[in-house]
Amino acid sequence: MIRSATVHDVSRISEIINSHAELGRMLFKSYAQLYEDLRDFAVYEKDGRVAGCCALAIIWADLTEIRSLAVDDAYRGQGIGRRLVEWCVDECRRLQIRRLMSLTYEQPFFEKFGFEVVNKDTLPLKVWSDCVRCPKRDGCDEIAMVKTLWDVPMIVMPTTAPTPRGVSIPVLEYVEE
Numbered sequence: 001m002i003r004s005a006t007v008h009d010v011s012r013i014s015e016i017i018n019s020h021a022e023l024g025r026m027l028f029k030s031y032a033q034l035y036e037d038l039r040d041f042a043v044y045e046k047d048g049r050v051a052g053c054c055a056l057a058i059i060w061a062d063l064t065e066i067r068s069l070a071v072d073d074a075y076r077g078q079g080i081g082r083r084l085v086e087w088c089v090d091e092c093r094r095l096q097i098r099r100l101m102s103l104t105y106e107q108p109f110f111e112k113f114g115f116e117v118v119n120k121d122t123l124p125l126k127v128w129s130d131c132v133r134c135p136k137r138d139g140c141d142e143i144a145m146v147k148t149l150w151d152v153p154m155i156v157m158p159t160t161a162p163t164p165r166g167v168s169i170p171v172l173e174y175v176e177e
């Protein structure tokens with residue numbers, strides 16, 4: 001069963017993510033980060049125990065990011081990772097956002113779901129906000145992958161005029177598909 005995460009899941013989410021992080025498979029997450037991002041998280045529960053988790057973060061009007069996708073080693077190979085990715089895709093479609101991205105070491109896994117490798121330079125700088133906390137920030141070897149939901153219409157990208165007192169509010173540049 002997949003459901004939105006609650007505060008009761010945080011210690012288990014932390015345990016699963018950080019068990020992979022210490023093997024260099026993904027980034028560590030602190031409790032502070034997990035509570036802050038809890039609304040982005042879904043968990044997969046099996047026999048009353050959380051077996052996997054993932055988060056879908058909104059980056060911009062045309063881009064979301066799958067983060068913290070992790071399945072407890074004891075439950076791997078049972079289709080839980082697949083269900084979690086499908087949850088992210090459904091959620092992205094519900095939000096009417098056309099593209100999902102992932103920064104990953106698991107290229108063949110994500111290819112199964114229609115993600116394609118892209119040049120990291122095509123992603124908006126906002127994606128790299130977590131890098132300051134990453135031990136590999138000076139030699140990033142993660143692969144950037146994107147899936148486009150072709151049935152979701154392209155959105156007219158937002159622009160902002162300066163406020164009445166002349167303050168400019170930043171917007172991200174359009175990224176070519």
Ligand SMILES: CC(C)(COP(=O)(O)OP(=O)(O)OC[C@H]1O[C@@H](n2cnc3c(N)ncnc32)[C@H](O)[C@@H]1OP(=O)(O)O)[C@@H](O)C(=O)NCCC(=O)NCCS
Binds near residue numbers: 020070076103109112
């Ligand atoms: C990658 C991960 C999420 C896969 O979860 P899982 O529950 O074992 O995957 P599933 O059982 O749902 O597998 C779905 C499909 O992907 C395949 N698959 C699973 N892991 C794979 C891998 N590492 N490479 C290639 N294919 C893989 C399965 O064979 C299955 O294929 P099928 O549907 O054709 O039979 C899990 O191994 C994990 O938590 N890894 C460590 C953390 C990590 O790397 N997360 C991704 C960070 S972005």
